[in-house]
Amino acid sequence: MNSTFTGVTSQEYKYGFVTDIEADSVAPGLSEDVIRFISAKKGEPDWLLDFRLKAYRHWLTMTEPDWAKVAYPKPDFQKIVYYSAPKAKAPKYASMDEVDPELKRTFEKLGVPLNEQAALAGVAVDVVFDSVSVTTTYKEKLKAVGIIFCSFSEAVREHPDLVKKYLGSVVPYSDNFYAALNSAVFTDGSFVFIPKGVACPMDLSTYFRINNKESGQFERTLIVAEEGASVSYLEGCTAPQFDTNQLHAAVVELVALDQASIKYSTVQNWYAGDKDGVGGIFNFVTKRGLCKGRASHISWTQVETGSAITWKYPSCILLGDDSIGEFYSVALTNHKQQADTGTKMVHIGRNTKSTIISKGISAGDSSNSYRGLVKVQPKAEGARNFSQCDSMLIGQTCSASTFPYIEVQNRSARVEHEATTSKIGEEQLLYFQQRGIPAEEAISMIINGFCKDVFRELPMEFAVEATKLLSLKLEGSVG
């Protein structure tokens, strides 16, 4: 039986090409000078440089966390390139025609919907290539209803008051080691502002891609939905194939005011390293949403299939009364991949509700852990949580773990936790094969069935992509 599953491991990384574009980079290493360089390069105001320097000084006092169930050589932070921007004829593109044709071909290979097809699909894309946002589509259309959707750098220039008001308000620079690092050196990212009462007329989408071999990607995303506003945001990630590890330490902050709703969906397919565990992205990301207002709603949906190491806990702080937090996750690991992912739901307001659905799939020699905290604070009268964490194992040499932490400080709270572990074993596979269905299709069907509760939370085109991606990741010479 083992041989049936070893073939599952032979999937080649489809996005493993490098784009040859002259990059404008700083020398590797981190110091206050590098931070000043980045800040100056971007023409930032003093308050932002201060924010960066405070973060950097705090970061120097911190040590890398080691409580996660992942093992890896600690990155040498002095070997990382902290700023790498594609050189361009002009600092800004007025239209797609001005974009480097090489870059456009890259996006075509990635399948990024930047062209007319994007228009038909109704997707506005803010593309981050290494660290600088290349182009933002649909800005005008969104502008008409008062929505701001732009690169983080542009937001700093054009809307400094908004950025200053909300930056670090959900994830303070002192929050954790990687968040502090990001706060010191972030180069770009996305900014979204949905004004009061506006429902964003289309899904907003950002595609991240790490291109430069030694560069870390430290993007910063800030999404603010004012009273009664709503938005659905999609994030897709890929990275080319290198035999060295690349660090990705992003920070995403979401703020939802009264009755606002933010839905954040991610399909993550960073390069995972080869089958022996060489290379791949270290993905250490801090994502947190603040349900600040009454009856606000934040929903995280993630499909994590890539990265050598995943360390990621998209969380919700349920501050406003009657607010709702949701976390839907599929994490697939194969070969030597390690994932320690989950969520935190912190109930502070009254009658707050949270739902956690986590599906972990492990194959090959991988390790896949769910780590989740449900915390009900003393004043969270009537708080409710439902958690379901299911693990599926494929083959004999992978592992799955579940670490649920539950802290309840209010007696009226109701917290339910369910967990299952199952195996795509011989019997299941034989059952499908006995009905004439080949092993690969059988695995794909079983996996998609297993993930159904999460996939139905994804926007349509993402759900299709996610389904394909999982099949692709487990494809090989099964049988």
Next chain:
Amino acid sequence: MLSIKNLTASINGTPVLKGIDLEIKAGEIHAIMGPNGSGKSTLGKVLVGHPSYEVTGGEVTFDGKNLFDLEPDVRARAGLFMGFQHPIEVPGVSNAAFLRLAYNKKAEAEGRDELDPLEFDDFIREKIKLVSMKEEFLDRSLNEGFSGGEKKRNEILQMAVLEPKLAILDELDSGLDIDALRVLGDAVNRLMRPERALLVITHFPRILETIRPQFVHVLSGGRILKSAGPELAVELEERGYDWVLEEAAAGGSR
């Protein structure tokens, strides 16, 4: 149709089939009976290609082809079917989607037209009548939360969808009440054709009152100890298995 010659097989190095000979021709119904742990279910699993079992000797041809050269899914598309004793549950995979994929895989292999979801819906609604299954079971996840009897109904429904040449039914009667047993037995009979064959594996003779075999074999200790006509089943019902085992012991190893 199926020719088994001196088949031996083991699991984790322990021999479980120790030389099985069996010929099944088109139009025939065979029953394999035996005490628990005799190896009778093993025979079915080895034939469909269960990966835990290792074939250590002998040969099996199905329609003239060496069965062990074919992957389990290829065997299935060639017309070999097994109704499992314990069908597995698959959360999130709808029964209808599973049935349609199985149907279309076989149709594709035979060069017939595949059915789209709407065509298949018409097709399957006719088929479920045969096994008296409620329509709601089509929309549920495959076998998930089904009772023992409902799972067996679903097995025979799959048989009706795939119309196999040779169906091996492993302990169809376990978990079934008398009425359900009659319904499914009748369904199996209605699916029988002169060009098809059945191999019924059972511990209890009762099912053979509905599905009537021409040949009855007693399997124990990995060998077929006795083969006879349908009267053997009646005798086993009256006298149990011990006398066959004693008779075999007295008469030598075979």
